Amino acid sequence: MSTQLHYALFTGCTAKQSTPELLSSTLAVADKLGIKITILEEASCCGASHLQDFDEFLAHVLNARNICYAEKLGLTMITICNTCQLNSLMTKHALDSDPDLKARVNEKLAEVGLEYKGTSEIKHFLYTLIDEYGLENIKDKVEVPLSHLNIAPFYGCHNIRPSELQDEANNGENPYNPTSLDNLIDALEGNPINYESKNKCCGFHVELQDNHSSEVLSGNALLDAIDNAADIMVTPCPLCHLKMDTYQDSIAKVMGRDMELPVLHMPQMVALALGCTEKEIGLNFHVQKAKHLYTQAS
Amino acid sequence: MNKTKKITLKTFRFNAETDYLPYYKHYEMEVGKDELILDLLNRIKWEHDGSFSYRRSCRHGICGACGIKVNGKATLACKQNALELVALFGDELVIEPQSKKRAVKDMIIDKEDFWKKHDTVLPYVVTDVDPHPEHETKQSIADFNNFLDSDLCIQCGLCYYSCPAVEVNPDFLGPAAFNSAYRFTVDPRDEASKERLEITGAMGQGVWNCVKCFECAQACPKDINPIEKITKLHNMEFVAGTAESNVATRHAEGFVRSIKKYGLLDEADIVLYSEGYLGMFKHLGTAIDMMKSGKIHWHSGIPFIDSVPKIKNLDEVQKLIEISQTHTL
Numbered sequence: 294m295s296t297q298l299h300y301a302l303f304t305g306c307t308a309k310q311s312t313p314e315l316l317s318s319t320l321a322v323a324d325k326l327g328i329k330i331t332i333l334e335e336a337s338c339c340g341a342s343h344l345q346d347f348d349e350f351l352a353h354v355l356n357a358r359n360i361c362y363a364e365k366l367g368l369t370m371i372t373i374c375n376t377c378q379l380n381s382l383m384t385k386h387a388l389d390s391d392p393d394l395k396a397r398v399n400e401k402l403a404e405v406g407l408e409y410k411g412t413s414e415i416k417h418f419l420y421t422l423i424d425e426y427g428l429e430n431i432k433d434k435v436e437v438p439l440s441h442l443n444i445a446p447f448y449g450c451h452n453i454r455p456s457e458l459q460d461e462a463n464n465g466e467n468p469y470n471p472t473s474l475d476n477l478i479d480a481l482e483g484n485p486i487n488y489e490s491k492n493k494c495c496g497f498h499v500e501l502q503d504n505h506s507s508e509v510l511s512g513n514a515l516l517d518a519i520d521n522a523a524d525i526m527v528t529p530c531p532l533c534h535l536k537m538d539t540y541q542d543s544i545a546k547v548m549g550r551d552m553e554l555p556v557l558h559m560p561q562m563v564a565l566a567l568g569c570t571e572k573e574i575g576l577n578f579h580v581q582k583a584k585h586l587y588t589q590a591s
Numbered sequence: 592m593n594k595t596k597k598i599t600l601k602t603f604r605f606n607a608e609t610d611y612l613p614y615y616k617h618y619e620m621e622v623g624k625d626e627l628i629l630d631l632l633n634r635i636k637w638e639h640d641g642s643f644s645y646r647r648s649c650r651h652g653i654c655g656a657c658g659i660k661v662n663g664k665a666t667l668a669c670k671q672n673a674l675e676l677v678a679l680f681g682d683e684l685v686i687e688p689q690s691k692k693r694a695v696k697d698m699i700i701d702k703e704d705f706w707k708k709h710d711t712v713l714p715y716v717v718t719d720v721d722p723h724p725e726h727e728t729k730q731s732i733a734d735f736n737n738f739l740d741s742d743l744c745i746q747c748g749l750c751y752y753s754c755p756a757v758e759v760n761p762d763f764l765g766p767a768a769f770n771s772a773y774r775f776t777v778d779p780r781d782e783a784s785k786e787r788l789e790i791t792g793a794m795g796q797g798v799w800n801c802v803k804c805f806e807c808a809q810a811c812p813k814d815i816n817p818i819e820k821i822t823k824l825h826n827m828e829f830v831a832g833t834a835e836s837n838v839a840t841r842h843a844e845g846f847v848r849s850i851k852k853y854g855l856l857d858e859a860d861i862v863l864y865s866e867g868y869l870g871m872f873k874h875l876g877t878a879i880d881m882m883k884s885g886k887i888h889w890h891s892g893i894p895f896i897d898s899v900p901k902i903k904n905l906d907e908v909q910k911l912i913e914i915s916q917t918h919t920l
Contacts, residue, residue, distance in 0.1 A: 405907040454808065499800055499801075506756060
């Protein structure tokens with residue numbers, strides 16, 4: 294790499310609360326690869342699509358403020374949560390394509406001394422790793438090949454749809470047949486498994502009001518992965534992780550089948566292959582037992 | 592792309608009257624650069640098997656009859672170039688009906704559920720029409736723009752049969768119905784907006800059961816983006832005051848409460864606020880699992896309470912909420 298990659302990291306809420314392992318593994322991977330990360334400590338919640346349901350304008354104002362801080366640093370804003378990615382991108386798109394809305398949002402931001410300009414790109418860490426750092430370069434850094442693992446890539450909705458909006462951020466990923474995560478697994482020498490549910494919805498967003506639908510959607514995906522001989526599932530979205538890891542026991546009851554499938558965050562999988570420490574990878578924070586992956590890997 | 596290309600159509604075949612199970616037949620053909628998926632369906636019927644059945648009519652992307660799935664991609668056969676899909680999926684195109692479980696004959700499905708649910712939302716202008724009007728009904732440019740692109744829907748069903756919520760929740764009205772509901776609710780002539788918002792806001796069938804997967808936005812051949820209209824319907828419930836206080840509306844509104852306090856979402860508080868103390872019981876098992884694995888942080892010996900870190904410059908966020916929030920629950 295000629296110049297060091299440097300990104301502004303929008304952590305999102307879960308990485309600071311229920312999935313600390315997501316943040317620690319992200320930072321560990323960046324460190325191993327020599328990518329510089331500046332955490333946007335000023336950033337607030339993206340609204341997770343729920344604030345948008347309540348008050349769309351307010352959600353745009355708050356997301357625009359987050360982007361302002363990346364713009365101030367002159368950096369690409371990277372996300373480690375699909376839902377943060379989509380909601381930030383939707384605000385960016387809305388403001389960049391509607392001068393009137395941009396003016397109305399900037400009128401509010403001016404009250405706190407900020408201005409949204411539209412100069413920063415917004416990309417998920419998965420795509421910066423692949424498109425900017427490069428799979429070949431990652432391959433060179435692999436210390437612990439994952440060849441002993443059948444890995445089910447679970448893409449999560451908000452990184453691949455709608456493609457019209459995501460195309461620039463995800464290098465034209467085909468939402469009906471995504472390949473980026475498969476290619477990353479390949480680069481780490483793991484065995485990506487092919488299964489129909491890899492681009493489907495986990496149901497996280499109706500967890501509270503429609504629990505049964507949510508459990509069945511997750512259950513279908515988990516069983517599809519298990520029936521295709523997956524040892525682990527990996528996802529770039531902590532909300533998919535939370536749904537399928539922490540609720541797996543109740544999902545198993547709804548589906549009427551036992552399941553014990555570790556669901557890793559994408560950076561945890563990379564960290565495992567790059568030989569990061571157990572503390573950094575943080576498999577102890579999983580509800581489904583996953584710590585055996587350390588000994589398997591060593 | 593000037594030459595023809597040899598491809599295989601792996602085609603779903605089923606006749607509900609004679610077949611116990613569906614099966615796939617493979618048809619090989621040379622495909623030219625200008626051929627549409629509909630041309631290929633015609634060629635199967637004309638050159639290979641006259642019994643092959645599919646719906647088609649206008650050939651101009653307006654009747655909505657020829658919606659199918661190709662390699663899982665929702666496709667209006669008369670609008671979709673075939674070699675574009677070959678570039679996307681390779682030399683074998685898998686031709687399937689929109690919904691395999693509703694197949695009647697080959698590509699033809701029974702859309703009864705789609706039409707029934709579409710009817711539910713009163714997809715027409717509800718008003719007392721003066722039989723002898725003395726002036727036209729005027730519409731401002733702003734009124735017109737408010738429709739967005741919702742009026743372009745051709746009821747092809749591609750969004751509906753791509754929607755995972757429809758598959759797991761038979762009551763869910765689905766994206767096409769919500770798009771129509773939006774279209775007529777914002778019509779200045781219409782007088783049933785409150786009724787329609789109550790229908791689309793009802794738990795189980797309504798917008799609160801949308802899983803937010805964006806499959807509908809991806810599927811729509813008219814680029815309508817139905818989930819954008821679903822979000823608008825959510826917003827309109829709060830603006831019109833038809834939103835009832837329930838687990839879903841409190842969940843949406845609860846984000847403001849958390850963000851005001853910490854800048855971030857308080858994951859535990861949002862569940863408590865949305866569900867209420869009694870509703871919390873059903874999450875107890877998961878909460879204990881999460882506590883055991885360190886996912887829920889302890890502070891001063893008490894889990895949940897004040898365990899959320901505050902963002903830097905929280906005062907900015909508080910000020911922005913104060914001056915930007917447009918309504919309340």
